[in-house]
Amino acid sequence: MELPFISVNENPYWDIFSTLQAVWLAPSILLSYISYLCIIFTTISFGILLMKDLQFKLGNMNEKNDLEAYEYIKNCVKQHVMIIKYHRQMEVLFSLGSCAEVCNFCIIPCVIIVYSTMDYDLAFLMTDIQLAVIAVSSTFFNFWLANNFCVESLNIAYAAYNSNWIDRNKEFRKYIVLIMTMSQKPLQLTAAGLKPINMEFFLAILRAAYSLFTVLQ
Numbered sequence: 688m689e690l691p692f693i694s695v696n697e698n699p700y701w702d703i704f705s706t707l708q709a710v711w712l713a714p715s716i717l718l719s720y721i722s723y724l725c726i727i728f729t730t731i732s733f734g735i736l737l738m739k740d741l742q743f744k745l746g747n748m749n750e751k752n753d754l755e756a757y758e759y760i761k762n763c764v765k766q767h768v769m770i771i772k773y774h775r776q777m778e779v780l781f782s783l784g785s786c787a788e789v790c791n792f793c794i795i796p797c798v799i800i801v802y803s804t805m806d807y808d809l810a811f812l813m814t815d816i817q818l819a820v821i822a823v824s825s826t827f828f829n830f831w832l833a834n835n836f837c838v839e840s841l842n843i844a845y846a847a848y849n850s851n852w853i854d855r856n857k858e859f860r861k862y863i864v865l866i867m868t869m870s871q872k873p874l875q876l877t878a879a880g881l882k883p884i885n886m887e888f889f890l891a892i893l894r895a896a897y898s899l900f901t902v903l904q
Contacts, residue, residue: 714817720825727781727832730777731835732832734770734874737773738836740766741767741846744762746846748760748851757859761862763862767866767869771869778880781876782879788825788826789884789892792826792892792896793892793895795819830886830888831886831889833884834885836876837875838873840873840874
């Protein structure tokens with residue numbers, strides 16, 4: 688490529704243009720990916736908010752009389768069932784995408800690192816660093832939110848147990864037992880149904896990526 692009075696194939700113009708290209712490459716990739724990330728983060732965060740709201744409701748029944756508490760706990764059961772259905776829908780929507788993200792996260796960073804060790808060009812090194820940061824950070828936030836989603840689903844059982852259910856009537860206690868029973872199984876988001884997405888899995892992927900990096904190196 689030739690510009691008037693400038694030969695971009697010669698230094699220092701080549702270094703300047705290649706560096707500018709490297710600086711803008713990663714943000715352009717992030718912008719094309721950000722909409723998918725926003726959908727995932729918003730959907731999981733909304734589920735966490737629903738579970739927090741249910742826990743708050745279960746913890747604020749002590750001041751109610753038996754009749755009010757009975758109607759209140761029935762609404763809590765309905766909300767809990769809605770949360771479980773919401774989790775199933777999320778699993779259907781994002782399970783395969785999460786599996787692809789796990790595969791990319793395991794392979795891309797170590798390949799980028801190995802490539803950067805073989806090529807000492809500043810522009811390529813900047814691109815590699817940006818892409819590695821994007822891959823690690825996006826996967827971390829995804830796994831962190833999914834881990835919190837699972838933890839909050841288990842906290843529903845604790846909130847139900849800590850409510851003043853001992854002094855309530857038999858009908859009320861049946862609904863409390865129902866909520867606690869449904870909360871025994873954590874609501875986990877998985878990667879294609881193969882592995883739960885949580886921080887333990889994130890650390891395992893980091894170890895696997897490092898092992899693959901040492902092999903490729």
